[in-house]
Amino acid sequence: MYRYDDRDRAIINDRVAQFRGQTERYLAGELSEEQFLPLRLQNGLYIQRLAPMLRIAVPYGLLNSDQLRRLARVSRDYDKGYAHFTTRQNLQYNWPQLEDVPAILAELAEVEMHAVQTSGNCIRNTTSDPYAGIALDEIADPRPYCELIRQWSTFHPEFAFLPRKFKIAVSGSEQDRAAIRVHDIGVQIVKRGEAIGFQVLVGGGQGRTPVIAETIRDFLPEEDLLSYLEAIVRVYNQLGRRDNKYKARIKILVKALGPEEFGRRVEEEWQQIKDGVEKLTPEALQWAKSFFTAPDYKTFDDAASTAALQQQADSDKAFARWLERNTYPHRVPGYRAIKLSTKPTGVPPGDVTDRQLEAIADLADTFSFGEARATHDQNVVLADVEQGQLYELWQQARKHGFATPNIGTLTDMICCPGGDYCSLANAKSIPVAEAIQRRFDDVDYLYDLGDLNLNISGCMNACGHHHVGHIGILGVDKKGEEFYQIQLGGSASNEASLAKVLGPSFSRAEVPDVISKILDLYVEQRRAEEPFIDTYNRIGLQPFKERVYAKAS
Template identity: 55%
Template sequence: MYRYDEFDAQIVRDRVEQFRGQVARRLSGEIKEDEFKPLRLQNGVYLQLHAHMLRIAVPYGQLSPRQMRRLAKIARDYDRGYGHFTTRQNIQFNWVALKDIPDVLAELAEVEMHAIQTSGNCIRNTTSDHYAGAAKDEIMDPRPWCEIIRQWSTFHPEFAFLPRKFKIAVTAAEHDRAAIRVHDIGLHMRERDGEVGFEVHVGGGQGRTPHIAAKVSEFVPESQLLDYLEAIMRVYNRFGRRDNKYKARIKILVSETGEEEFRKLVEEEFAAQRDHEKIDLPQAEIDRINAYFTPPALPPKPATSEAFEKATVADAGFARWTRANLHPHKVDGYTSVTVSLKPIGVAAGDATDTQMMVVAHLAETYGHDDIRVTHAQNLVLPHIALDDVYEVYRELDAAGLATPNEGLISDMIVCPGLDYCNLANARSIPVGMAIQEAFSDPDDQADIGKFHINISGCINACGHHHVGHVGILGVDRKGEEYYQITLGGRADEKAAIGQIAGPGLKAEDVPSALKRLVDRYRELRASKDETFIETFEREGMEPFKEVIYAGA
């Protein structure tokens, strides 16, 4: 993973001390909240319903054991003993006192972490495939380009005050696990005639007006990528709406301008760049960044493991877990392990300080010092030898981290909702827990198969409800919470926005409605291998809408 150089370290230390002075002036009353707000947002600090929340950047979702241990320490010393991992591959602490945040940032700086660009109208944390560098189906590792984009975008003077927040994602696998088509810019790495480049998608997003991104370029060579991104950003900065924050995202600009006209504007801006304006990105610098992401030296192993096979026969719980939570590795004899943060009765994405310490230990002992945060609010140990998987499972199980549900119906994306967020209209966490309880039988979950439920507590869509196979949106109706159901969304290479099934349901009616929907899916699926989204795309809305409201 990338290591700070002397300039990175100094910039982060200086930023901490600058913010320490700003916090002191706020606490003394020297500056008011309206004056402090833009300063705190530039340092990842939000004011939520009950306390300040600190959002910490985890670039492209990668953590070292040392960093994970420091997050555990912060949870223990400054919060209430846990942290919340997010869909942006970051971590949030919901109960840190404002007076302590400069100390927290100083502790983070010691392990090469910060909270810069985790909020505000800037380019946010660049995200990627959580299996990057390990995935059997990727053509190359996309993380070096995420790092190059991070370095280019951090403190870029032209993009520090954009019309609205801006999100970029990069993938290099044919199966899109980075949701690039619902990002402001989505980059898909390609090879063409021996040259590396990027397929560029622009204008995706969720929120009030969800859009699937338009493909703006089939292929931009890697040597031209930053210039091309700069052209996109300049078009957005020039023409993006600043008079209405609900129409300020680049998705609105692409939609209202039209794909062809927007593409033309970008190409004209790109062509107009003079030589002295272009970004000098020599191959030597690309190679230097790539060297930070050299794969770990994995000792050669047979493709199969006798110890692994014996354990699956002897331990039914382990066998069930392996069927759900392992992902193919590009090296024989290894696998990527998903650490589920979705046990029954726990808010999705939450991990205690003790659990973080366990994951750090496992990464250090068995996982070549590598930990990832996923878009679905889980963790991944990407490089585990098959011989070691059973011991990893036993330690995860003892820590409450071995729920066998990756990608299954209880592995939901759930935003904090009205329990924490002052923007929310309804609670998300209790509804998610009730659904988990309704589908708590692991054999039942396995029979249902891949099934993505995403829950948001408001239209801002932090729970990504628009792209859930089943999306659930909390709405307020005259002071009472209701939940609108959407069906057919997906965030992968076949990205689609879910269709509204009908009027909202009361919270207590949601689990039973989903039970009926799942039963209908089982009746209609062509085989046990056909997933819900495949059945929905074949059958359409009507047979599922009918059963959702059968009990109304």
């Protein structure tokens, strides 16, 4: 993983000192709330419903064990002993005291972490595939390009105050696991012959106006990545609306101009800068790639290793379930990636305690070369585990609450903090998630349903990605009361689609029954082992609507 050099350390330490002074001036009454607002947002600090919220950057989700232990210590010393993994592969603290935030940032700087550009109208944390570097379908490792984008976008003087927040995701595999089609810019690594390049998509996003991104370039040469991104953001910065924050995202500009015209303007801008300082030299590309080399893998007899693993699975049904759902194939024989589930019944999805963060660090050190990866779906991946150590790892994961064998199932849901914390939320998300977890807490039933994504957002900002859930739940306000709108048919995969609203919203108490009716119809209508999303695409919305809203006779 990338490690800071002296310049990185100096920049982050200077930023910590600056924010310490700004916070002291605000607390002393020398800065108004209006003056302090952009300063705190530039350092990841929000004022939420009950307390400040501090969002820590985790570039493309990658963490080492020292960072995990420091995050745990900060949670214990400055918060209430837990933290929350987000869909941008970041981590949030929900209860820090404002006067402690500079000290928190100073602690994090010691382990090469910060909160820069995790909020505000700037380029946010670049996200990617949690299986980068080990996936069987990988075209090229996306992490070096993510790091180049991170360095290009951080403190970029031209893009500090964009019309609205801006998000970039990079996928390096045939199957999109980074949701690039619902980002302001999505970058897909492609090959033309032996040459590495990029398909560039623009104008995706969720929120009040959900949009699937449009391709504006089928093949961008590798060396032109940063200059082309620069051209895109320049066009957006110049033409994006600033008079209405609800119409300020790049998706609105792309829709207004049309993708062809937007792409033409980007090409025009790019021609002026493509051979300038942003052009990536072979040396710069090699430098970025040098941080993401393979660890010191052992050589195994894959057949013997797999046979031994199968024998363990045959003798322990609980282990076999976990092995089926929570492990992922690895490109190196004798290894697998495992996903630690943060979603046992009764725990808010994505929440971890300080002790659990330390446990992840210990597991990473023992089993996965000291590294872990926060995921888009609010879990944690250990990417490089020997097959012969999976049984031992599973036992350790169970002890720490990470072995719920539900990855990819209904209860492995994405869920924003909602009205329990967020001042923007219309409704609570966490109680709805728990009610669904408890209603469907039967792994045999979950496995029979198969792969099924359920996403919950407490408001139209869509932090829970409800627009791209196979089943999406959106909290809405009806005359001061919390209700929930159900949507069906969304997907963030290669065949990305936006969910459609089922009909009128429901009270919180009704939601589990509604989900049950949807699932009952799916089970009745599916063909063989057909996944939910395929059944929905085949039969459409209307049968689900009729089932859910049918009046009892």
